[in-house]
Each structure stands twice: as C-alpha cells, then as structure tokens.
Amino acid sequence: MFSLSSTVQPQVTVPLSHLINAFHSPKTTSVSVSASIPQKQHRDAVTEHEAPSSEPILNLRDLGLSELKIGQLDQLVDSLLPGFFKGKKISSHWHTSHVSAQSFFENKYGYLDVFSTLRSSCLYRQHPRTLQSICSDLQYSPVFIQCRGFKTLKSRTRRLQSTSERLAETQHIAPSFVKGFLLRDRGSDVESLDKLMKTKNIPEAHQDAFKTGFAEGFLKAQALTQKTNDSLRRTRLFLLVLLLLGIYGLLKNPFLSVRFRTTTGLDSAVDPVQMKNVTFEHVKGVEEAKQELQEVVEFLKNPQKFTVLGGKLPKGILLVGPPGTGKTLLARAVAGEADVPFYYASGSEFDEMFVGVGASRIRNLFREAKANAPCVIFIDELDSVGGKRIESPMHPYSRQTINQLLAEMDGFKPNEGVIIIGATNFPEALDNALIRPGRFDMQVTVPRPDVKGRTEILKWYLNKIKFDQSVDPEIIARGTVGFSGAELENLVNQAALKAAVDGKEMVTMKELEFSKDKILMGPERRSVEIDNKNKTITAYHESGHAIIAYYTKDAMPINKATIMPRGPTLGHVSLLPENDRWNETRSQLLAQMDVSMGGRVAEELIFGTDHITTGASSDFDNATKIAKRMVTKFGMSEKLGVMTYNDTGKLSPETQSAIEQEIRILLRDSYERAKHILKTHAKEHKNLAEALLTYETLDAKEIQIVLEGKKLEVR
Ligand SMILES: Nc1ncnc2c1ncn2[C@@H]1O[C@H](COP(=O)(O)OP(=O)(O)OP(=O)(O)O)[C@@H](O)[C@H]1O
Numbered sequence: 001m002f003s004l005s006s007t008v009q010p011q012v013t014v015p016l017s018h019l020i021n022a023f024h025s026p027k028t029t030s031v032s033v034s035a036s037i038p039q040k041q042h043r044d045a046v047t048e049h050e051a052p053s054s055e056p057i058l059n060l061r062d063l064g065l066s067e068l069k070i071g072q073l074d075q076l077v078d079s080l081l082p083g084f085f086k087g088k089k090i091s092s093h094w095h096t097s098h099v100s101a102q103s104f105f106e107n108k109y110g111y112l113d114v115f116s117t118l119r120s121s122c123l124y125r126q127h128p129r130t131l132q133s134i135c136s137d138l139q140y141s142p143v144f145i146q147c148r149g150f151k152t153l154k155s156r157t158r159r160l161q162s163t164s165e166r167l168a169e170t171q172h173i174a175p176s177f178v179k180g181f182l183l184r185d186r187g188s189d190v191e192s193l194d195k196l197m198k199t200k201n202i203p204e205a206h207q208d209a210f211k212t213g214f215a216e217g218f219l220k221a222q223a224l225t226q227k228t229n230d231s232l233r234r235t236r237l238f239l240l241v242l243l244l245l246g247i248y249g250l251l252k253n254p255f256l257s258v259r260f261r262t263t264t265g266l267d268s269a270v271d272p273v274q275m276k277n278v279t280f281e282h283v284k285g286v287e288e289a290k291q292e293l294q295e296v297v298e299f300l301k302n303p304q305k306f307t308v309l310g311g312k313l314p315k316g317i318l319l320v321g322p323p324g325t326g327k328t329l330l331a332r333a334v335a336g337e338a339d340v341p342f343y344y345a346s347g348s349e350f351d352e353m354f355v356g357v358g359a360s361r362i363r364n365l366f367r368e369a370k371a372n373a374p375c376v377i378f379i380d381e382l383d384s385v386g387g388k389r390i391e392s393p394m395h396p397y398s399r400q401t402i403n404q405l406l407a408e409m410d411g412f413k414p415n416e417g418v419i420i421i422g423a424t425n426f427p428e429a430l431d432n433a434l435i436r437p438g439r440f441d442m443q444v445t446v447p448r449p450d451v452k453g454r455t456e457i458l459k460w461y462l463n464k465i466k467f468d469q470s471v472d473p474e475i476i477a478r479g480t481v482g483f484s485g486a487e488l489e490n491l492v493n494q495a496a497l498k499a500a501v502d503g504k505e506m507v508t509m510k511e512l513e514f515s516k517d518k519i520l521m522g523p524e525r526r527s528v529e530i531d532n533k534n535k536t537i538t539a540y541h542e543s544g545h546a547i548i549a550y551y552t553k554d555a556m557p558i559n560k561a562t563i564m565p566r567g568p569t570l571g572h573v574s575l576l577p578e579n580d581r582w583n584e585t586r587s588q589l590l591a592q593m594d595v596s597m598g599g600r601v602a603e604e605l606i607f608g609t610d611h612i613t614t615g616a617s618s619d620f621d622n623a624t625k626i627a628k629r630m631v632t633k634f635g636m637s638e639k640l641g642v643m644t645y646n647d648t649g650k651l652s653p654e655t656q657s658a659i660e661q662e663i664r665i666l667l668r669d670s671y672e673r674a675k676h677i678l679k680t681h682a683k684e685h686k687n688l689a690e691a692l693l694t695y696e697t698l699d700a701k702e703i704q705i706v707l708e709g710k711k712l713e714v715r
C-alpha cells in the first residue's frame with residue numbers, strides 16, 4: 001500500500017482515517033484502494049515527508065525498546081512516523097496486545113490488518129487518539145481511496161466481491177473462500193486457523209496477533225448478530241471466519257464514528273451522526289456527570305421554551321477526565337437522550353499544515369450544525385486544537401484554527417440550540433481564551449469509576465457475553481482500582497476471547513482474572529523457560545507473601561498467588577482491598593509492610609542467607625515507601641511526632657538522620673514480624689509452595705484449602 005505508482009488520481013481522495021470512517025459509514029458501499037502520489041500542491045508542502053524507500057531498517061532495539069507498552073504507543077508513533085516518511089521502516093514487532101508495528105509499517109497483511117490489529121488490541125477503543133494521529137499523519141502518505149455509493153442488492157455483492165478480492169490479496173486467502181464467507185456461506189473452504197497460519201507462513205511473532213484479531217472480530221460479529229451463545233461453541237472451527245466477520249462488523253457498527261468526507265482534503269463536508277441508540281443508560285458509573293448534563297438534555301429538547309423560561313445555559317461544556325472514562329459516550333448520550341444530531345470532530349483533525357484548512361473545517365462544521373439545530377457538536381481532544389502549545393513548528397496554522405473556533409462560538413446565540421461539548425484529558429493545557437464565559441464555561445468532571453461504578457460497568461459488559469455462575473463482578477471490580485470504563489470493557493472482551501481460544505463455552509472467573517492480569521502486567525511470558533531451581537525459589541517467595549497476608553490481621557485478603565511469569569515479574573501475589581481505600585490505619589500500613597517483607601524472609605529461611613535473590617528489591621521499595629510516608633507524612637512515628645517533613649533535602653542533618661533511623665526501625669520490626677510468622681507456619685508455607693509448584697496459580701479459595709491442611713482437588 002505504501003509503494004508508489006505514478007498515476008495521480010484526481011478523484012475523491014480520502015486519508016486513511018476516513019477510510020476507517022468509510023468502513024463505518026452506512027452510505028459507503030464500495031471502497032476500493034489505489035495508491036498514488038499526493039497531488040502536486042500537497043507534495044510541495046510536505047517535501048520533508050519523502051516517500052518511503054524500502055531499505056533502511058530502524059530497529060525498535062535501536063530506540064532502546066524491546067517491546068512496546070500500550071502507553072508508549074502515542075509517543076512512538078509521533079516520533080516514528082516522520083522517520084518512516086524519511087524512508088525508514090521499523091522492524092521488530094509490537095507485541096500482541098500492542099500493535100504489530102511491523103505489519104503496520106511494512107504492510108505485511110495490507111491495510112485491513114491495520115484495523116484488525118488496532119482493533120484486536122482494543123487500541124481503537126483505548127487509544128482513539130493514537131489511531132487518529134496515525135491516520136492524520138498518514139494524510140500525507142500516498143494512500144488514496146475511492147468511495148462510491150450503491151444501494152442495490154447487486155451492489156452489495158459487488159462490494160463483497162471487492163472486499164473479498166482485496167482480502168484475498170492482502171491476507172493471501174483464496175478469494176472464493178473470503179467471498180463465501182462474507183456471504184455467510186460457511187461451507188467448503190473453511191480451513192483451521194492453525195493450518196492457515198502454517199500455510200501462509202505467518203511469522204510466529206505475529207501468530208498471536210493474528211489469532212487475537214480473528215477472535216476479536218468474532219466477538220464483535222457475535223454482538224452484532226446477537227447469536228451470542230451457540231456460535232461461541234463453534235469458535236474454534238470458525239476462528240478464521242472470525243476476522244472476516246469482524247471486518248464485516250466494521251461496516252455496521254453503530255457505535256463507532258460515522259463521518260465521511262466526500263470532498264478533497266482542502267474543503268470538507270460534515271455529516272451528523274444520529275445517536276438515537278446511545279442514551280445515559282449506556283454510560284455506567286458516572287452518575288454525577290449524568291445529572292449535571294441532564295439540564296443540557298432538557299435544553300436541547302426544546303431550546304426556545306427553555307430560554308423563555310429564563311433557563312441559562314453555557315454554549316460550551318468541557319468534559320474533563322482521563323482517557324477511556326466515557327466522555328465521548330456521554331456526549332453521544334446527551335444527543336441521544338435529546339434525540340438531536342450529533343456532530344463529531346476530533347481536535348487532531350483540525351491540526352493542519354496548510355494555511356486555513358483547519359479553520360475552514362471548523363467553519364464547515366459549525367455551518368452544518370447551525371443549519372440542523374438543535375444539535376450537539378462534540379470536539380474530542382479539544383486540547384489539540386485549543387491548546388496553549390500553539391506556535392509549534394509542527395502545527396503552524398493552529399492559531400488560525402483556534403481563532404476560528406472562538407469566532408464561531410461567539411457567533412451564535414444561546415437559543416439557537418447548538419451545544420458544543422469538548423473533551424480533554426488536560427484542562428490545564430487549554431488556551432485561556434477558550435474557557436472564558438460564553439465559551440467552554442461549564443466543566444463536568446468524568447472521573448475514573450469507583451468500585452461501585454466498576455461493578456456496574458463490568459456487569460453491563462458481562463451481560464453481553466456468556467458467563468458462568470462463578471463470576472462475581474464485584475471481586476473483579478475490587479481488584480481493578482484505577483481502571484477506566486474502556487479498560488474494563490477491554491477486560492471483559494479479553495476474557496471472552498480467552499474462553500473462545502481455549503474452547504470454553506462460558507467465561508469464568510479464571511478468564512476474567514487472566515485478562516485482568518494481562519492488562520495489568522502485559523502478556524504472560526509462557527515461553528520463558530525457568531529452571532526448576534528458580535521456580536522453586538519463586539514458589540517459596542510468593543508463598544511467603546501469601547502466608548503473611550493470610551495470618552496478619554489487618555492485611556488485605558489474598559486474591560491469588562501465581563508463579564507464572566508475566567511482564568518483568570516472575571510471579572506475584574495479589575491482594576484485594578475490600579473497598580477502595582481512602583484511609584488506612586497504622587496497623588494496615590504495617591501489615592502491608594509485613595506482607596512485602598514476606599518474600600525475602602521466605603527465601604532466607606528456606607534457602608539460607610547465601611542464596612537470597614535480587615527478586616525482593618521491589619518488595620523492599622514498597623515497604624520502604626510505606627515506612628517513609630508513615631514517618632514523614634502521616635505523623636505515625638512517636639519520635640518525630642505529628643509533623644510532616646516534605647522537602648527532606650532542606651532538613652537539618654539531625655532531623656534527616658532521625659527520620660532515617662525511624663524508617664529503619666519500622667522496616668526492621670516488620671522484617672522480624674514476618675520472620676516470626678513464617679517460622680510459626682513453616683508447614684503451611686511448605687505446603688503452599690508445593691501447591692504452587694504443581695498448579696502454578698491458586699485463587700483465594702484454593703489457598704485457603706491448602707493452608708487449612710486439606711487436600712486440593714486436582715483440577
Ligand atoms: N462509564 C462507562 N460506561 C460504559 N462504557 C464505558 C464507560 N467508559 C468507557 N466505556 C467504554 O469505553 C469506550 C471508550 O470510551 P470513550 O471513548 O467514551 O472514552 P473517552 O473518555 O472519550 O476517552 P478519550 O479521552 O480517550 O477520548 C466507550 O465507547 C465504551 O464502550
């Protein structure tokens with residue numbers, strides 16, 4: 001796709017982001033792809049973005065990265081894309097739950113894979129911004145598509161044909177197979193996924209992503225066709241089928257944005273998205289925000305009446321909160337509740353290199369919206385159009401864009417019925433002019449959900465899949481402090497995926513725990529061969545933590561213990577706060593320290609001082625941090641009294657050493673307490689370690705059975 005052909009295609013040209021939108025658009029029934037060089041005027045403006053050549057390789061390792069975490073994606077994409085266009089390519093891949101950069105940049109499986117991989121990793125959901133920034137950068141890449149609308153049945157077949165042919169090309173799958181599939185003829189050509197992967201030489205490193213993409217697509221399709229239950233059973237057989245359905249699903253998914261630009265990049269038209277199907281009912285765990293927005297809904301339902309009655313409303317509402325907490329969803333719900341059109345725009349798409357383009361897009365957006373009032377205009381990532389960082393060389397014309405936005409906002413009266421909702425993760429970054437009265441002067445906070453909210457969100461998404469009775473959403477909610485709605489949705493999806501891949505009929509607690517850990521710690525490192533000695537040490541180390549937690553009164557209850565290596569850790573014990581803890585007592589803090597000490601103490605007791613490992617350093621970090629805060633922040637040291645010591649650098653040497661002394665004492669006492677417990681319960685410690693060596697992962701109940709000296713049923 002990234003290779004150049006010399007034909008300049010003057011037809012409808014749409015950047016990749018709109019290709020995606022085209023996929024979502026009910027209007028677009030045919031999408032064909034052709035590669036050509038950018039139009040002349042564009043080319044001149046982007047000379048530094050030279051076309052990619054095929055040779056030089058930029059290794060992720062050269063960047064000091066062996067693997068990309070989701071969080072690093074934005075940065076990396078930002079830093080790499082320019083490099084890519086200078087003719088560099090990235091080799092080495094991004095891990096499964098991350099994006100396969102190799103397939104993205106080297107275009108291994110064609111552009112469809114860009115979607116499927118992005119989607120399969122739930123990145124589109126979690127990081128819409130990433131996708132958008134990839135796409136808006138790609139605007140200057142030689143990717144052009146052509147879109148036509150057909151409405152007849154025949155054209156549907158045609159679309160399927162072209163889809164299948166394209167798929168066939170990009171995925172190296174027999175066109176007849178694909179076509180058969182898209183037409184839901186699940187007959188003849190179905191091969192097993194494994195076989196397919198072998199015959200198609202999918203590199204091992206990509207197989208996971210491939211599988212995940214398939215199954216993800218399957219789930220999506222499942223949700224769409226509502227045939228949730230019986231198809232889950234057939235999963236394995238249809239794993240291949242899944243991806244295709246997923247792509248098919250993309251065409252229909254009503255939740256994703258539906259914008260489609262029909263003109264060239266310089267002058268764009270906007271279509272509203274009617275969000276009838278999204279209501280407040282769909283947004284869980286953000287009750288306060290919903291309440292605050294209720295008034296806006298009333299206003300939109302009847303703007304004239306509202307203002308006659310003396311109601312006063314801001315023109316602009318700023319939704320502020322971390323990524324994935326449902327800001328976009330809330331804005332849609334406002335439009336949905338009031339049953340008015342919803343205009344979606346993302347700040348980053350106004351970010352333009354060309355004079356006046358961003359501003360003209362804003363103008364178009366408002367013109368369309370005003371003509372269709374009452375309505376909601378939603379501007380996601382408001383900070384990227386209205387940020388303070390305005391005169392950067394990367395964004396030469398953003399000042400114009402923001403001025404245009406301000407002018408538009410000032411240019412209509414409140415009773416015209418246009419409500420502008422902006423969303424941002426960084427309200428501090430916004431240009432002050434934007435938050436003045438008459439502009440975005442109402443702020444609604446959309447926080448990460450608390451334990452109750454998390455339970456609701458989990459229940460909501462669990463109800464879309466099949467799960468068995470063991471599943472207790474509240475337990476998962478308690479173990480997912482800090483997760484956003486999007487992450488919780490992802491957790492449930494990943495669990496369903498895992499169940500599907502494992503051939504299970506229902507999701508159980510096991511899959512949910514598995515995906516929770518996966519999200520928390522990165523994918524399981526099954527492949528790492530750890531020799532038995534190490535495994536044994538890990539087993540005793542982790543049981544050490546667990547024993548202390550079990551026998552210490554104020555420690556948090558154990559959730560599970562595992563010696564399965566994950567991310568950088570060899571094993572771990574997870575505890576479950578009974579509630580989100582806002583306050584902790586002295587004895588709870590001490591208990592936490594003791595639990596941290598348990599690992600090293602165990603190593604020392606079992607293997608002797610000479611054989612202790614480095615594995616406890618983060619445990620000590622933990623314990624030390626707690627002790628330090630107890631002394632310097634919480635006034636929990638008798639000697640230093642109820643006083644806080646904030647800038648330890650500025651204290652007198654005496655005070656500093658007194659603090660250190662106190663911390664040392666706390667840590668030493670904690671170490672001794674842990675030692676005492678492990679000595680007292682040596683037998684239980686051994687039993688637990690052995691059980692871990694046998695079963696690798698034990699949940700709370702299983703740990704209890706072992707510690708009560710009962711025999712564990714073989715699972
Ligand atoms: N509170 C919630 N209730 C139900 N679903 C949620 C909630 N929060 C997030 N989600 C799910 O996560 C998806 C992504 O959330 P959304 O795009 O609304 O987040 P956002 O706050 O706008 O994120 P960003 O700041 O990254 O744009 C939603 O489409 C929805 O499926």
Ligand SMILES: [Zn+2]
Binds near residue numbers: 541599600615619
């Ligand atoms: Zn440890």
